[in-house]
Amino acid sequence: MKRHTKIFLGLIIGAAAGVLSNKFLPGTLLLEATQKYFSDPLGKIFLNMLIMMVIPLVFASVSLGVAQIGDLKHLGNIGLRTALYFLLATTLAVIIGLALVNSIRPGDYLPEETKTELLASYSSQAAELKDTAEKTGFGIQILVNVVPRNPVAAIARPNPDMLALIFLALMVGIGITMVKKERVQPLVRVLEGINDVTVAIINIAMKLAPFGVAALIFSVTSRFGYDLLIALGMYVITVLLGFTLHFFGVFSFLVRIFARYNPLRFFRKVETVMLTAFSTSSSNATLPTTITVSQENLGIPAKISGFVLPLGATMNMNGTALFEGVTVLFLAQVFGVDLTLSQQVIVVIMSVVTAVGAAGVPSGAIPLMIIVLGMVGVPAEGIAIILGVDRILDMCRTVLNVTGDITCAAYIARTEGVELKQ
Ligand code: ASP
Numbered sequence: 346m347k348r349h350t351k352i353f354l355g356l357i358i359g360a361a362a363g364v365l366s367n368k369f370l371p372g373t374l375l376l377e378a379t380q381k382y383f384s385d386p387l388g389k390i391f392l393n394m395l396i397m398m399v400i401p402l403v404f405a406s407v408s409l410g411v412a413q414i415g416d417l418k419h420l421g422n423i424g425l426r427t428a429l430y431f432l433l434a435t436t437l438a439v440i441i442g443l444a445l446v447n448s449i450r451p452g453d454y455l456p457e458e459t460k461t462e463l464l465a466s467y468s469s470q471a472a473e474l475k476d477t478a479e480k481t482g483f484g485i486q487i488l489v490n491v492v493p494r495n496p497v498a499a500i501a502r503p504n505p506d507m508l509a510l511i512f513l514a515l516m517v518g519i520g521i522t523m524v525k526k527e528r529v530q531p532l533v534r535v536l537e538g539i540n541d542v543t544v545a546i547i548n549i550a551m552k553l554a555p556f557g558v559a560a561l562i563f564s565v566t567s568r569f570g571y572d573l574l575i576a577l578g579m580y581v582i583t584v585l586l587g588f589t590l591h592f593f594g595v596f597s598f599l600v601r602i603f604a605r606y607n608p609l610r611f612f613r614k615v616e617t618v619m620l621t622a623f624s625t626s627s628s629n630a631t632l633p634t635t636i637t638v639s640q641e642n643l644g645i646p647a648k649i650s651g652f653v654l655p656l657g658a659t660m661n662m663n664g665t666a667l668f669e670g671v672t673v674l675f676l677a678q679v680f681g682v683d684l685t686l687s688q689q690v691i692v693v694i695m696s697v698v699t700a701v702g703a704a705g706v707p708s709g710a711i712p713l714m715i716i717v718l719g720m721v722g723v724p725a726e727g728i729a730i731i732l733g734v735d736r737i738l739d740m741c742r743t744v745l746n747v748t749g750d751i752t753c754a755a756y757i758a759r760t761e762g763v764e765l766k767q
Pocket of ligand 1: 705
C-alpha cells in the first residue's frame with residue numbers, strides 16, 4: 346500500500362472513531378482516558394517528531410540552497426519572482442473570499458441569541474487572545490526582528506521565529522559563496538550531512554504518520570462541538586466554498602500556466618503533504634514533509650525547494666488570507682458595521698500582510714486578525730464567535746497554505762529549466 350493511502354486510511358479511521366465517540370461516549374471516563382493516555386500523547390509524539398527536525402532542516406536547506414544557487418544576482422531574481430508569486434496568489438485568495446462574503450452575507454444568518462451565547466462562552470479565550478495580539482503588535486518591530494540580535498534566543502523558544510532563522514541561514518549561504526571554496530568545503534559537507542540525516546529522520550517519522558494522523562484527528566473530532574458547525578453554518582460554508590474555489594480554480598490555473606504541469610496529477614503527487622497539513626494544522630510542522638515530497642515526487646531540486654518552501658511556509662498563506670478576509674467581513678456583518686469600499690480595500694491589504702506575518706502554527710492567524718478587526722472598527726471580542734469552529738477551518742486553510750508553496754516551487758523549478766517528474 347502506498348504511503349499516502351495508509352495516511353488517508355488513518356485519517357478516515359481516526360475521524361470516524363472520533364465522531365462516533367463524540368456522539369455516543371461524550372463525557373465518559375473511557376473517552377477521556379482514551380484522549381488523555383492514548384490519542385493526545387500519540388498525536389503529540391508524531392507532531393514533535395516532525396517539528397524537532399524543522400530547525401536543522403530549514404537552516405541546512407536554506408543555506409545550502411543559497412550557496413548552490415551561488416550567484417547573488419540570480420538569487421535575487423529567484424527571490425523576487427518567489428515574492429511576486431506569493432503576492433499574486435495571496436491577493437487572489439482574499440479577493441475570492443471578499444467576493445463570496447459580500448454576496449452570501451453569512452453574518453445576516455446568525456441568530457441574535459447564538460451570537461450572545463458564543464460571545465459569552467468564548468469570552469475569556471477571546472480576551473486572552475486579544476492580550477497576545479496587543480503584546481505582539483504589528484509595527485515596524487516585526488521587520489526589525491527579521492534580523493535577530495541573538496539567533497539562538499530567536500530560535501530557542503516554543504514557537505521559533507522562522508523569519509529570523511531563514512535570515513540567518515540566508516546570510517550563512519551568502520557567506521559561503523564569498524569564501525574560497527577549499528576553505529568552506531568542510532562546512533558545506535557538514536550542512537549536506539545535516540540535510541541528508543534530517544531527511545532520513547523525517548522518512549522514519551512519516552512511517553508513523555498513519556497512526557499519528559489518526560490520533561491527531563481523533564483528538565480533534567472527539568472533542569469538537571458539532572452543534573456550532575450548524576449554528577455558524579453559512580459562515581463555515583462561505584469559508585469552505587472560498588477554499589474550494591481557490592484550490593481548484595486558482596491553484597489549477599497557476600500550476601497549468603506557471604508550472605506547465607497537469608493540475609490533477611500535481612495534486613495527486615502532493616497528497617501526503619495535504620494530509621499532513623490537514624491533520625497537523627501547521628505549515629511549520631508540515632514543512633519537512635513538504636520539502637521531501639516535492640523533491641521525491643515532483644523532482645524539484647533541493648536548491649530550489651530548500652529555498653522557496655521554508656519561505657513559503659512562513660510567508661505564503663493563501664488559505665489564511667482568504668479566511669481572514671471572510672472572517673473580518675462576517676464579523677462586521679454580525680456587528681452591523683458597514684464597511685465602505687475603501688475599508689474593504691484595507692481589509693484586502695491587511696489580510697495579505699497579516700497572512701505573511703502569521704506564524705505557521707495552529708491558529709497562528711488569530712492574534713493578527715484581531716488587530717485587523719480593530720483597524721476597521723469591529724469589536725475585537727467578536728473573535729469569540731468563530732473560535733469554536735476555528736480548528737476545523739484551520740485544518741483546511743493549512744492545506745491551501747502548503748499546497749500554494751509547492752505550486753510556487755514548481756513554477757520556479759520550471760523557469761530554472763528543471764524537467765518536473767511526471
Ligand atoms: N495554521 C496555519 C498554518 O500553519 C496558520 C493559520 O492560518 O492559523 O499555516
